[in-house]
Structures are given as C-alpha cells and as structure tokens.
Amino acid sequence: PQTIYLKDYAPFGFDVREVNLIFDLAPNATRVTSRIRFAAKPDAEHPDFFLHGEQLKLIRAAIDGQEITPTLTETGLTCDVPDGAFTFEAEVEIDPANNTALEGLYMSNGMYCTQCEAEGFRKITYYPDRPDVMSTFTVRVNGDLPVLLSNGNPTDSGEGFAEWHDPWPKPAYLFALVAGDLVAHSDHFTTVSGREVDLNLYVRPGDEGKCAFGMDALKRSMKWDEDVYGREYDLDVFNIVAVDDFNMGAMENKGLNVFNSSAVLASPETATDANFERIEAIIAHEYFHNWTGNRITCRDWFQLCLKEGLTVFRDAQFTSDVRSAPVKRIGDVIDLRARQFPEDNGPLAHPVRPESFQEINNFYTATVYEKGAEVIGMLKRLVGDQAYAEALDLYFARHDGQACTIEDWLKVFEDVTGRELSQFKLWYSQAGTPRVKVEEDWGDGTYSLTLSQSLPDSPGQVDKQPMHIPVAVGLLGPDGDEVRETQTLELTEARQTFRFDGLAAKPTASILREFSAPVILEHGVSRDAQAFLLAHDTDPFNRWSAARVLATETLIGMITDGKTPGGDYLDGVLSVLRNDDLDPAYRALMAGLPTQSELAGVLADRGLIPDPMAIWRASETLKQAMAQHAQDLLPRLHSQMRVDASYRPDAEQSGKRSLGSVVLSMTTRLDGGELAASEYAKSDNMTLQLSSLGALLRAGKGQEELAAFYDQWQADRLVIDKWFGLQVSLAEPDQTCAVAQKLTGHPDFHWKTPNRFRSVLGPLAMNHAGFHHGDGTSYALLADWLIRLDPVNPQTTARMCSAFQTWKRYDADRQALIRAQLERIAATPELSRDTTEMVSRILD
Ligand code: DPP
Ligand code: ZN
Numbered sequence: 004p005q006t007i008y009l010k011d012y013a014p015f016g017f018d019v020r021e022v023n024l025i026f027d028l029a030p031n032a033t034r035v036t037s038r039i040r041f042a043a044k045p046d047a048e049h050p051d052f053f054l055h056g057e058q059l060k061l062i063r064a065a066i067d068g069q070e071i072t073p074t075l076t077e078t079g080l081t082c083d084v085p086d087g088a089f090t091f092e093a094e095v096e097i098d099p100a101n102n103t104a105l106e107g108l109y110m111s112n113g114m115y116c117t118q119c120e121a122e123g124f125r126k127i128t129y130y131p132d133r134p135d136v137m138s139t140f141t142v143r144v145n146g147d148l149p150v151l152l153s154n155g156n157p158t159d160s161g162e163g164f165a166e167w168h169d170p171w172p173k174p175a176y177l178f179a180l181v182a183g184d185l186v187a188h189s190d191h192f193t194t195v196s197g198r199e200v201d202l203n204l205y206v207r208p209g210d211e212g213k214c215a216f217g218m219d220a221l222k223r224s225m226k227w228d229e230d231v232y233g234r235e236y237d238l239d240v241f242n243i244v245a246v247d248d249f250n251m252g253a254m255e256n257k258g259l260n261v262f263n264s265s266a267v268l269a270s271p272e273t274a275t276d277a278n279f280e281r282i283e284a285i286i287a288h289e290y291f292h293n294w295t296g297n298r299i300t301c302r303d304w305f306q307l308c309l310k311e312g313l314t315v316f317r318d319a320q321f322t323s324d325v326r327s328a329p330v331k332r333i334g335d336v337i338d339l340r341a342r343q344f345p346e347d348n349g350p351l352a353h354p355v356r357p358e359s360f361q362e363i364n365n366f367y368t369a370t371v372y373e374k375g376a377e378v379i380g381m382l383k384r385l386v387g388d389q390a391y392a393e394a395l396d397l398y399f400a401r402h403d404g405q406a407c408t409i410e411d412w413l414k415v416f417e418d419v420t421g422r423e424l425s426q427f428k429l430w431y432s433q434a435g436t437p438r439v440k441v442e443e444d445w446g447d448g449t450y451s452l453t454l455s456q457s458l459p460d461s462p463g464q465v466d467k468q469p470m471h472i473p474v475a476v477g478l479l480g481p482d483g484d485e486v487r488e489t490q491t492l493e494l495t496e497a498r499q500t501f502r503f504d505g506l507a508a509k510p511t512a513s514i515l516r517e518f519s520a521p522v523i524l525e526h527g528v529s530r531d532a533q534a535f536l537l538a539h540d541t542d543p544f545n546r547w548s549a550a551r552v553l554a555t556e557t558l559i560g561m562i563t564d565g566k567t568p569g570g571d572y573l574d575g576v577l578s579v580l581r582n583d584d585l586d587p588a589y590r591a592l593m594a595g596l597p598t599q600s601e602l603a604g605v606l607a608d609r610g611l612i613p614d615p616m617a618i619w620r621a622s623e624t625l626k627q628a629m630a631q632h633a634q635d636l637l638p639r640l641h642s643q644m645r646v647d648a649s650y651r652p653d654a655e656q657s658g659k660r661s662l663g664s665v666v667l668s669m670t671t672r673l674d675g676g677e678l679a680a681s682e683y684a685k686s687d688n689m690t691l692q693l694s695s696l697g698a699l700l701r702a703g704k705g706q707e708e709l710a711a712f713y714d715q716w717q718a719d720r721l722v723i724d725k726w727f728g729l730q731v732s733l734a735e736p737d738q739t740c741a742v743a744q745k746l747t748g749h750p751d752f753h754w755k756t757p758n759r760f761r762s763v764l765g766p767l768a769m770n771h772a773g774f775h776h777g778d779g780t781s782y783a784l785l786a787d788w789l790i791r792l793d794p795v796n797p798q799t800t801a802r803m804c805s806a807f808q809t810w811k812r813y814d815a816d817r818q819a820l821i822r823a824q825l826e827r828i829a830a831t832p833e834l835s836r837d838t839t840e841m842v843s844r845i846l847d
Contacts, residue, residue, distance in 0.1 A: 004361045004362075004836045004839060004840065005361065006359050006360070006361055007359060007360055007361070008358065008359045009303070009305040009356070009357070009358045009359065010358070012302070012303050012305075014044070014135065015044075015050075015131050015133060015135065015136050016043060016044055016047040016050020016051065016052070017041045017042060017043050017044060017047070017050065017052070017131070018041070018042045018044055019039060019040065019041060019131065019136050019137070019138040020040040020041070020042060020088070020138065021039070021040040021138060021139055021141070022037065022038075022039050022040075022130075022138045022139065022140045022141070023037065023038040023039070023140075023141045023142075024036070024037050024038075024128070024140065024141070024142045024143070025037075025142075025143045025145065026142070026143070026144045026145065026146070026180060027145045027146075028099075028115055028144065028145065028146035028147075028148070028182055030099060030100035030110060031098050031099075031100050031101065032096050032097075032098065033096065033097050033098075033099055033108060033115075034062070034094060034095070034096055035094070035095050035096075035097060035127055035128045036092070036093070036094045037091075037092065037093050037094075037095075037128045037129070037130070038090060038091075038092050039090065039091045039092075039130070039138075040088065040089075040090050041084070041088065041089055041090075041091055042087060042088035042089075043084075043086060043087060043088075049086075051081065052081060052082060052083070052084045053079055053080070053081050053131075054079050054080045054081075054091075054129040054130055054131055055078060055079045055122070055124075055125035055129070055130060055131065055132040055133075056075075056078070056079045056080050056095070056125050056128065056129040056130070057077075057078060057079075057125050057126050058097070058098075058107070058126050059095040059096070059097060059126070059128065059129065060095060060096040060097070061073075061075065061080070061093065061094075061095055061129075062094040062095060062096055063092075063093065063094040064080075064082070064091070064092065064093045064094075064129075065091075065092040065093075066082070066084060066085070066089055066090070066091055066092075067085070067089050067090055068090075068092075078125075079125070079129065080129050091129075093128060093129050095128050095129065097126065097127065099115055102126075103755055103795045103796055104795070104796050104797060104798065105118055105248055105249065105250050105757070105796060105798070106118055106119075106122075106123040106126060106250070106798065107119070107123045107124070107125075107126025107127050108126070108127050108180065109248070111246050111247050111248035111249075112207065112247055112248075113183060113184065114181065114182065114183030114184070114185065114207075114246065115146070115148075115180065115181060115182040115183060116180075116181050116183075116244070116246045116248075116249075116261060117178065117179050117180045117181070117256075117261070118249070118250065118251075118254060118261065119175060119176045119177070119178050119179070119256070120176040120177070120254060121176055121304055121363045121364060121367075122176070122363065122364075123176070124175035124176060124178055125175075127178070130175050131175075132175050132176070133174070133175075133303065134174040134176060134300050134301045134302065134303065134304065134406055135174070135300075135301075135302045135303060135406040136174060136175070137172040137173055137174050137300070137404070137406060138172055138173070139168070139169060139170055139171070139172055139173075140153075140154060140155065140167075140168075140169045140173070140178065141158075141166070141167070141168045141169075142154070142166065142167045142168075142169075142180065143164060143165070143166045143167075144164065144165050144166075144167075144180060144182060145163060145164045146163065146164075146182045147163055148182045148183055148184060149183075149184055149185070150181070150182065150183055150184070150185040150187075150205060151164065151165035151181075151182045152165070152167070152179075152180065152181040152182070152205070152242055152244065152259055153165075153167035153169075153178075153179060153180050153181075153259065154167060154169040154173070154177070154178060154179055154256060154257045154258045154259050155167050155168050155169025155170060155171070155238060155257065155258050156168055156169070156170070156238055156239045156240060156258075157239075157240065169238075169257055169258065170238075171237065171238075171257060171297070171298065171404075172404060173257050173297060173300070174300055174406065177255070177256050177257045177297055177300075178256065179254070179256030179257075179259040179261060181205070181244045181246075181259065181261065183205075183207075184207075184208065185205040185206060185207065185208075185244070186205070186206060186207075186208050186210075186211055187203040187204065187205050188203070188204040188205075188206065188211060188214035188215070188218055189201065189202065189203050189204075190202045190218050190222065192221075192222050192225050192226075192236070192241075194225070194229065194235045194236050195229045195235055196235060198235070198236070198239075199239070200225075200236055200238070200239060200240065200241055201239065201240045201241070202218065202221060202222070202240075202241050202242075203240070203241075203242045203243070204217055204218050204221075204242075204243045204244075204245070204267070205242065205243065205244045205245070206244075206245045206264075206268065207245070207247075210245065210264070210268055212270055213268035213269055213270045213273065213274075214267075214268070216269045216270075216279060216282065216283075216652065217243065217262075217267045217268070217269065217282055217286055220282065220283040220286040220287065221241070221243065221286050221290060223283075223287075223325065224286055224287040224290040224291065224321065225241075225290060227287070227321050227324065227325075228290070228291055228294070228317075231320070231321075231324075232294070232317070232395060233396065233399075234291075234293075234294045234399070236293065237293070237298070238257075238258045240258060241258060241260075241290075242258060242259045242260070243259075243260045243261075243262055243267065243286075244259070244260070244261050244262065245262050245263075245264040245267050245268055246261055246262070246263065246264060247263075247264050247720060247756060247758070248755075248756050248757065249261070249262070249263035249264075249757065249758075250757055250796070250798045250799055250802075251263065251367070252265075252266045252285050253266045253267070253285050253286075253288070253289045254289070255288075255289040255290075255292035255293070255296055255297060257293070257297050260289045260290070262285070262286075262289070263758065264720075264721060264758075265278075265721055265724065265758055266281065266282060266285045267282055267285070267286065268721060269282050269652075271650040271652070271687075271688045271689070272687070272688060272689060273689050273716075273719055273721060273722050274652075274689055274721070275689050275690040275693055275725075276652055276656075276657035276660055276661065276690045277690075278689075279652030279657070280322070280326070280652070280657065283322070283325070284318050284319075284321070284322050285318075287317075287318045287321045287322070288314055288315065288317075288318040291314050291317045291318060291321075292310065292314050294399065295310055295313045295314045295317060296310035296311075296314060298399075298403055298404065299398070299399070299402045299403060299404075299405060299407055300405075300406045300407070301406060301407065301408075302406045302407055302408050304360070304363045304366070305356055305357055305358065305360075306356065306407065306408050306409055307356075307363075307366060307367070307371050308355045308356055308371045308372075308375035308378075308409070308431070309407060309408065309409055309412055311367075311371055311372045311375055311376075312355065312371065312372065312374075312375020312376045312377075312378055312379055313375075313376075313379055313412075315372050315373060315375065315376035316375075316376040316379040316380060319331060319335060319376060325654075326653075326654040327586060327588060327589070327654050327658070329543035329544055329547075329586075329589060330586065330588045330589055330592065330654070330658070332517060332518065332544050333543075333544060333547050333589075333592050334592075335373070336518045336544070337595075338373065339369070339373050339374070339377070339521060340601055341598055341600065341601060342369040342373065343369035343370055343373045343374050343521070344436055344523070344604065345600070345604060345808060345809050346368060346369050346370055346805070346808065347370060347374065347434060347435055347436045347461075348435065348436055348459065348461075348604070348608075349808045349809055349811070350462060350808060350811070350844055350845050350846075350847055351368075351805060351808050351841075351844055351845065352370075352434040352435055352461035352462055353366070353368070353370060353434050353461075353462075354370075354431060354432050354433060354434045354464075355370055355371060355374050355375050355378055355430060355431045356409055356431040356432060357371075358432075360840075361836060361839075361840040362801070362836050362837045362840050364797075364798045364801065364837055365801055365802075365837060365840055365841055370434075374521055377520070377521040378430045378431065380519075381427075381430070381472075381473050381519070381520055382416060382424075382427065384473045384475070384491055384519055385422075385427070385471075385473050385491070385493070386416060386419075386420050386422065390416070390419050390420045393419045394415045394416045394418075394419040394420070395415075397415045397418065397419055398411075398412065398415045401415060409428070409431050413427075413428055426468075426469075426470070426471040426495060427471040429467075429468055429470050429471070430470060430471075433458060433464065433467045433468065433470065434461040434462075434464055435458050435459050435460070435461040435464070435467070436458075436459075436521065436522060436523055437456050437457070437458045437470055437472060437520075437522040437523070438456065438457050438458075438459070438522065438523045438525055439454055439455070439456050439472065439474065439494065439515075439520075439522045439523070439524055439525065440454070440455045440456075440457075440525040441453075441454060441512075441514060441524060441525065441526055441528065442454075442455075443512065443528075445509045448504060448505055448506050448507070449502055449503065449504050449505075449506070450478065450502070450503045450506055450509065450510050450512070451500050451501070451502050451503075452476065452492075452500065452501045452502075452503075452512060452514070453498065453499070453500045453501075454474060454492070454494050454498070454499055454500075454501070455497060455498040455499075456469055456470065456472060456494060456497060456498075456522075457497075458470065462844070462847065469494075469495065469496055469497045470494075470495075471493065471494075471495050472493075472494040472495075472520045472522060473491045473492070473493060473494075473519050473520055474491065474492045474493075474494050474514065474515055474519060474520060475489050475490070475491050475492075475515060475516040475517055475519035476489065476490060476491075476492055476501075476512060476513065476514050476515075476516065477489040477490070477512075477513045477516055477541065477542060478503060478506070478510035478511070478512055478513070479510055479511045479512075479513060479535070479536070479539055479540065479541070480506075480507070480508060480510055481508050481509075481510075481511075483535070483538070483539030485541050486506060486507075486510055487503055487506075487510070489516050489542065491519065511528075511532050511535050511536060511539075512528070513536055513540050513541075513542055513545045514526075514528070514545075515545070515548075516542040516544060516545050517542065517544045517545075518544055518548070523608075526552065530553065530556060530569075530571065531571075533549045533552050533553050533556075534549070534553065534571040534572075534575055536548075536549035537549040537550050537553060537575040537576075537579070538575060538578065543589065546593075547589070547592055547593055549575075550572075550575060550576060550579070550593050551597060553569070553571065553572040553575065554572060554596050554597060554625070555597050555601075555602065555605060557569050557572045557625065558596070558597070558602055558618075558621050558622065558625060559602070559605065559606065561621040561624065561625065562602070562606070562614070562617050562618055562621045563606075563611065567628075568624070568625050568628045568629075573628060573629060573632045574632075576593060576594055576629065576633075577632055577633055577636065579593045579594075580593070580594060580633060580636060580640065581636050581640075583643075586658055587644060587658040587659050587661065587662035587663075588654065588657065588658030588661050588662065589658075590662050590665075591658070591661040591662040591664070591665045594629070594665050595665075596622055596625060596626065598771070599615065599618045599619060599622055599771035599772060600769075600771045600809070602618050602621075602622075603615065603618060603771065603809070603812055603813075604809070604812065606618075606812075607809075607812040612812075612813065612814050613812055613813065614814075615736070615771055615772045615775035615776070615813075616736060616772055616777075618771070618772065619736055619771070619772035626668075626669075626672065627672055629669065630668075630669035630670070630672040630673055631672075631673070633669055634673060637666050637669055637670050637673075640662065640663075640666045641663065641666045641667070641670065641678070644659045644660070644662050644663035644666060645659075645663070646659050646660060646663075650687075650688050657690070660690050660691065660694075663691075663694075664690075664691075664694040664698075667679055667682060667694060667695060667698050668694075668697075668698050668701070671698040671699070671701065671702050672702070675702060675704070676698065676699050676702040676704040676705070679695045679696075679698035679699045679702070679704075679705075680695075680699060680704070680705075680708070682694075682695040682698075683695035683696055683699065683705075683708050689722070689725075692712070693725060693729065696708055696709065696712060696729065697729060697733060700729065700730070700733045701733055709726075709730070712726055713726055717751075720758070720759075721758075723751055724758050724759060724762040725762075727746055727749075727751075727752070727759070727762040727763050728762045728763070728765065728766045729766075730742055730746060731743045731746065731763055731766035731767050731770060731773075732766035732769060732770055734770060734773055735773070736770075736772035736773045736776050737773075737776060738773070739767065739770045739772075739773020739774065739776065739781060740767070740773065740776060740780040740781040740784055743763055743764070743766075743767040743781070743784060744784055746763050747763055747784075747788065754788070754791070754792065755792075755795055755796065757796065757799045760788070760792060760799065761799070761803070764785055764788055764789075764803060765803070767781055767784065767785055768785060768803070768806030774806070775813065775817060777816065777817070779817070779820035779821075779823075779824075782807075782820055782821055782824045783824060785803075785806060785824070786824035786825075786827055786828055789803060789804060789828055789838070790827070790828055790831050793828075793831065793834055793835050793838050794833070794835070797835030797836070797837040797838055798837055800835065800837065800838050801835065801837035801838045801840070801841045804828070804838060804841040804842055804845060805841070805845075807821055807824070807825055807845050808845055810822070810825075810845070822846070825842050825845060825846050826846070828842050829842045829843065829846065
C-alpha cells in the first residue's frame with residue numbers, strides 16, 4: 004500500500020464553484036448524476052485533472068455537454084479539460100445494498116444512509132475528494148420513500164422527490180443523504196439574532212419514545228455555543244438521523260448529522276446514566292463541529308486534530324458547565340490513561356498531527372482526539388482565559404470558509420498574545436507521553452521543586468526536544484491549609500528548579516493540578532504525602548489523583564511483594580465515602596481502582612513483566628478488603644443514595660445512583676447478592692437494572708435474572724447489546740473466552756452490525772485477565788472474528804486490532820501467542836489496506 008506524507012501536500016489545481024447531484028435511489032443500482040462546475044486556479048498552469056472514484060460503474064461522462072471517454076484507474080478518473088472554467092458531468096451506478104463497509108452510500112434496515120468522512124464520497128461519485136476543495140451543493144433525491152434528506156435547506160419536495168441546497172461551501176466529506184421510512188421528533192430553536200431553526204430527530208418507527216433527551220441536549224448545545232463562543236447556527240433546519248449500522252459514534256455532516264443509534268436514542272428504561280451523559284456529549288460535539296470543522300475545516304487529513312481536538316475540548320467544556328467539572332475532568336483522565344497512554348507508548352504511537360499514513364481511517368485515534376484536546380487545554384492555560392477567547396474570535400473571523408492547518412491555528416494565538424509558540428508546537432509533532440520526574444528540597448523557609456522531563460522514543464522518532472509543559476502546582480501547609488494557591492509553572496527545559504520562599508513550615512506540594520498536562524508524573528512524593536493529599540487537597544482532581552496513586556501502589560505491593568492492603572489507603576477512601584459534604588459522583592470515583600490493564604502498564608513501565616492473573620487476584624482482594632472496611636457504612640449510604648423522585652439523567656441523580664452502585668457492589672461482596680437481587684427485582688430504570696444484574700453476575704449468581712433480562716428486552720437492539728457485553732466483561736478469567744465464543748453463536752449475534760460485533764468482541768479484549776488468559780484462546784477467538792469481518796467491514800476490523808497494541812508488555816509465551824495471531828491476520832489473502840496497516844504497525 005502507498006504511504007501518504009504531510010510534506011507532499013500540494014493544492015488541487017482547480018476550484019470547484021458548484022456541485023449539482025441527482026440521486027435515483029434503488030437498492031442495488033442507485034444512479035448518481037453529477038454536474039460540477041470547475042475552474043483552473045489562476046496560478047496553476049495546465050494542472051492534471053484527476054477525480055477520485057472507487058467502486059463506481061461509470062455510465063456516461065461529459066465536459067461542457069460533450070460526451071468524453073475518460074481514463075479510469077483503480078482510484079479514479081482523468082481526462083483532458085479545457086482552459087478556464089468548464090462543467091464536468093458524470094452518471095454512475097452504485098450498489099448501496101451490498102455496501103457492508105458502511106462507507107459511501109449504504110443501506111441499514113431499508114434506509115439509505117451515507118458516511119463520507121474521511122474518503123467515502125469517492126464511492127458515491129467522481130470528485131476531488133479532499134477537504135481543501137470546498138463548494139456549495141444542490142441535491143435532488145428521487146426515491147419512493149417518505150423521508151428524503153440532504154444537507155442545507157429544503158428547497159422543494161413532492162411525491163417521490165426532494166431538493167436541498169446547502170449555501171455554505173463545504174468539502175465532500177460533509178456531504179450526506181438519508182432516505183427512509185422514518186418518523187421525526189420535531190422542535191425548534193430561535194437563535195440569538197432571531198433566526199428560526201426547525202429541529203428534527205429522525206428515527207425508525209418505534210423509537211419515538213427515545214428522542215426527547217437528544218433533542219433537549221441539542222437545544223442546550225446550540226444555546227451554549229452562542230453564550231460561550233458567540234457561535235450562531237446558520238441554516239433554517241438542523242436534522243439528526245439515528246442509524247443502527249454505523250462505524251463510529253456520529254458524524255457532523257452539514258445540517259444533517261448522522262448518529263449511531265447508540266449515541267442518540269435514550270429512555271430511562273433502556274439507557275443508563277452513562278449512556279445519557281455520553282449522548283449529551285456527542286450531540287454537543289457534532290453540533291459544535293458546525294463551526295469547528297464545517298465552517299472552518301481541515302486543509303488535509305493530517306490536520307484532523309484541528310477540528311477534532313478543538314471540538315472534543317469544546318464538548319468537554321460544555322459537559323463541565325452543565326454537570327460537575329471535577330467529575331468530568333477525572334472521567335476524561337481515566338479515559339485518557341486507558342486509551343491514549345497505551346497508544347502513545349506502544350507501536351501505534353503517532354503525533355497529534357501525524358506525518359504519514361496509509362489509511363486515514365486508522366488515525367481517528369485517542370491521540371488525535373483526546374490528546375489533541377489536552378493540547379488545547381494546555382494552550383488555554385498558558386495564555387489565560389481572556390486571550391483564549393480573543394484568539395478564538397480571531398480564528399473564526401480570519402478563517403471562516405477556509406480549510407486550515409495547525410500553523411493557522413497557532414498563529415492566531417501568537418497574534419493575540421505576542422507569544423512565540425514554536426516550542427509549544429512540539430506537542431503536535433512529537434509522539435509519546437512525556438515523563439516528568441519530581442524532586443523536592445526544603446530549607447530556610449524555601450521549598451524547591453525540581454522537575455525533569457523526558458520523552459521516550461516512538462516509531463520513527465528518537466532524541467526528542469524538551470516540551471513546553473504547564474505544571475499547575477499548589478502548596479499545602481502541615482494543617483492542610485493552602486499556603487500557596489495554584490500557579491502554573493512553565494517547564495520548558497530538560498530540568499528546571501522552581502522556588503517558593505517565605506514558608507513557615509515544610510509544605511506538601513500538590514502537583515499537576517487538574518491534570519494540567521498529559522504527562523506521566525514520576526513522584527518523588529512519599530506515601531504519607533499522598534495520604535495527606537487524599538485527605539486535604541483543595542484541588543478535587545489531585546485529591547482523586549492521590550487516591551489513585553495510593554491504590555496503584557497498594558496493588559503493586561500486593562502483586563509484587565504479596566503485601567496486604569495498606570490501612571492508609573483504605574482509611575483514606577473510607578473517610579471520603581462517609582463525607583456527606585462531597586458530591587456522591589465524586590465519592591464514587593474516589594472509591595474506584597485503576598483498571599487491570601492500567602496496572603499492567605505501570606508494571607511494564609517499571610521494567611516488570613505483568614502477570615494478568617496476579618493483577619486480577621490483587622484487584623479482587625483489594626475490592627473485598629475495601630468492602631469489609633466499609634461494611635458499617637454501607638447500609639446508611641445505601642439508603643442515602645436512594646432516589647425517590649422520578650428519573651432524571653442529570654448530574655445530581657446520576658451521581659447518587661453511581662455511588663449507590665458502588666455501595667451495591669461492595670454489599671454484594673458481603674451478602675452474596677441478597678441486596679442486589681432485591682434491587683434487580685424492583686429496578687425501574689436501566690442504570691439500576693444493569694448495576695444490580697452486574698453485581699449478581701460478579702457474585703456468581705444472576706443466571707435467572709440474565710435470562711429474564713433477555714426476554715424483557717429481546718426487541719430492543721440497544722439493550723441487547725448491553726446484555727451481550729455485560730456477560731463478557733464480567734466473566735471470570737478462565738470463562739471469558741468460552742462465554743464470548745458461545746455468544747458469537749447466539750442467533751442475535753448479527754456480526755455485520757458494528758454495535759453488535761463490538762458488544763462481544765470489545766469486552767473480550769477489555770476483560771484483561773480473560774483476554775490475556777495464558778492458553779491464548781481469547782487471542783485466537785478475536786483473530787478469527789477480525790479475519791471474518793475484514794472483507795465485510797475493514798474500518799471496524801482495523802480499529803479493533805488495537806486490542807493487541809500492548810502485546811510487548813507481556814511474557815515471552817503470551818508474546819509468541821499474540822504474534823502468531825497477528826501473523827495469521829497479516830497472512831490473510833486480500834486483507835484490507837486498513838487492517839494491513841494496523842497489523843504491520845503493531846508487529847513492527
Ligand atoms: N464523526 C466523527 C467525529 O465527530 C468524525 N468527524 O468526531
Ligand atoms: Zn468530531
């Protein structure tokens with residue numbers, strides 16, 4: 004496969020002035036007729052005219068009305084073109100019903116749907132399918148279906164057709180078309196300047212009762228973007244469609260967002276609090292793309308973080324505003340460590356702005372998205388809130404309607420602040436998670452903090468430069484008072500000392516408050532100091548972080564030296580649990596342990612070989628010890644966390660349910676499932692139903708409830724996804740493979756639907772001890788299914804290969820077992836470009 008490099012970027016030689024498309028829909032033979040107005044760019048001399056096109060049957064092509072016979076290649080079409088402006092026309096035939104890759108125009112349950120990002124439009128018609136080619140689109144959809152949608156504003160419609168015009172120039176990846184027998188949940192929004200916007204959420208008949216929350220989240224997002232970023236919506240309609248077969252969470256097509264049904268449909272009976280929160284965040288994310296992504300887009304796909312990092316950062320701000328900021332921050336850091344750190348420290352490591360790729364779909368990663376968002380957060384911290392707001396205003400004013408780069412983005416910050424950001428820019432080009440080592444010194448009223456940074460080698464990158472790292476630090480006095488408020492230290496050199504004078508007593512430093520940079524902190528801080536911070540830190544993030552460090556050290560001591568759980572940790576968590584002044588959601592997080600996979604990473608980092616079974620046993624032992632330690636408190640907490648009011652998925656109620664679920668898990672370890680069974684019996688919302696079922700399964704009980712759950716929810720595909728997933732994620736290590744294997748034989752295992760495929764194979768890979776069970780059967784099962792899915796859906800297959808990315812952490816036997824599976828996948832005839840790239844990078 005061909006490798007594409009950022010350094011080879013060259014602009015397209017033509018402007019596209021206008022695109023007209025006519026779709027004659029038919030499941031196996033949809034006709035797409037295009038009329039595209041091109042004009043050679045004034046400064047380009049006889050540029051080559053090449054249009055992307057894949058899996059298209061060309062019926063006819065013409066230039067300025069004259070039929071032509073273009074040269075067709077595997078990837079597109081070329082032909083001679085006149086000087087100046089001309090109209091290119093083509094008629095092609097495509098086969099949506101057999102499009103299982105879910106890229107381009109495809110069908111899902113009788114509904115037509117598109118997915119064009121990143122390079123799907125070329126499977127719809129011949130076009131310069133690159134984000135820096137922007138044009139207005141006029142679309143006519145002919146089809147015998149009640150709902151016919153495309154981007155922009157509706158201009159005409161009648162029996163069997165609809166016409167749409169999108170006045171905002173956009174790249175082809177934002178094109179969308181949906182047609183089907185759908186019902187609308189409708190509402191409207193009045194923008195700040197008085198524009199009336201019709202809002203519709205289109206769903207399959209039967210899903211009408213799952214729309215209200217998504218719609219409300221949309222309206223709140225629209226308002227928030229006006230209030231906080233001054234961004235107003237710009238069309239007469241905003242449509243969202245829910246589709247069951249979808250590779251990602253959702254897609255921000257202009258005026259016509261398409262959502263995986265799991266990312267938008269929710270009712271209290273069928274969706275958990277976590278589902279509601281995720282839906283709210285994704286609705287916000289896709290809506291916010293209207294400005295950060297659509298009005299201002301990316302010049303090329305290497306700049307993906309320009310829109311994704313910024314939009315993730317914006318949706319996180321939104322969630323922090325409408326829920327709890329510390330709880331959101333802690334959740335994001337847990338996620339970053341679980342998904343981004345392993346990527347950044349393994350064979351798939353790549354910069355936030357990658358410099359090469361074979362298949363761009365493989366770069367919709369935690370690094371581009373989540374680390375990309377962390378980089379924005381650091382920038383905001385370094386320049387301050389005021390300058391950030393001014394820089395964003397300048398960005399929107401200067402670049403509206405353009406396809407931009409990271410250089411454009413940083414330049415607005417340089418222009419607003421007068422600061423030079425070339426060192427900061429290394430965050431975009433140097434891969435790997437920086438390590439920051441902490442050393443302390445104390446004497447004569449002066450506390451010195453010496454920070455040293457290092458950045459490990461990563462694929463294709465060695466000998467890296469020191470980064471510009473904002474380290475937020477506060478100091479606590481011996482009685483727990485804050486003696487120095489949070490300030491941001493700017494670590495720019497390999498090693499730097501920061502002094503704090505005039506202190507009456509040796510302080511305890513709270514370092515990397517709010518997780519001010521995505522780094523690994525190598526603490527010189529003692530266990531006593533961590534316990535002190537757990538009890539006293541005024542920064543809620545770092546207070547949680549102290550609990551996490553203590554939990555990690557406790558577990559590592561248990562794993563490596565057979566120690567028993569330390570009282571400092573158990574007491575510390577207990578006092579948090581019983582502190583009614585603290586938000587229940589926050590208390591629930593404080594009681595959480597690092598994941599087993601995270602522990603494996605920490606051990607590997609320290610040069611040890613992680614033993615998945617030993618990690619599993621230690622985690623179980625510590626959870627048991629915690630439950631016993633908290634025993635007296637549990638009944639009171641349980642009744643305090645009961646929610647009597649009718650269900651609301653807001654921060655307050657969901658926080659109570661989340662601590663309630665922690666209490667239920669602990670109680671189940673002590674009562675063998677008595678409370679969980681009674682909670683299950685009276686559960687009237689999915690959060691409680693699933694948490695009590697989970698507690699029962701963990702206790703080795705609950706088979707009856709599991710069967711009843713299936714019977715109850717058989718007709719609800721989103722709930723059945725949970726039913727599949729729960730069994731695999733909670734299986735004991737030596738049962739995991741068998742459970743997953745059996746479920747893949749279940750009549751409801753519709754493996755070509757990505758959600759269902761992921762509902763079994765995802766938890767298989769995430770069940771650390773079960774996946775890494777020494778006999779290697781789970782590795783083989785996953786590989787079998789990846790090989791089977793690859794020809795059907797390369798994108799989802801390739802994504803899931805990352806389950807193997809941490810393989811070099813483990814012992815020689817496991818490595819050999821995994822290598823054999825990776826090589827087996829690699830040797831599969833006609834393996835997709837997507838999966839080939841992923842497997843070869845992982846093996847490298
Ligand atoms: N739909 C994906 C997202 O919103 C890709 N743009 O992040
Ligand atoms: Zn996005």
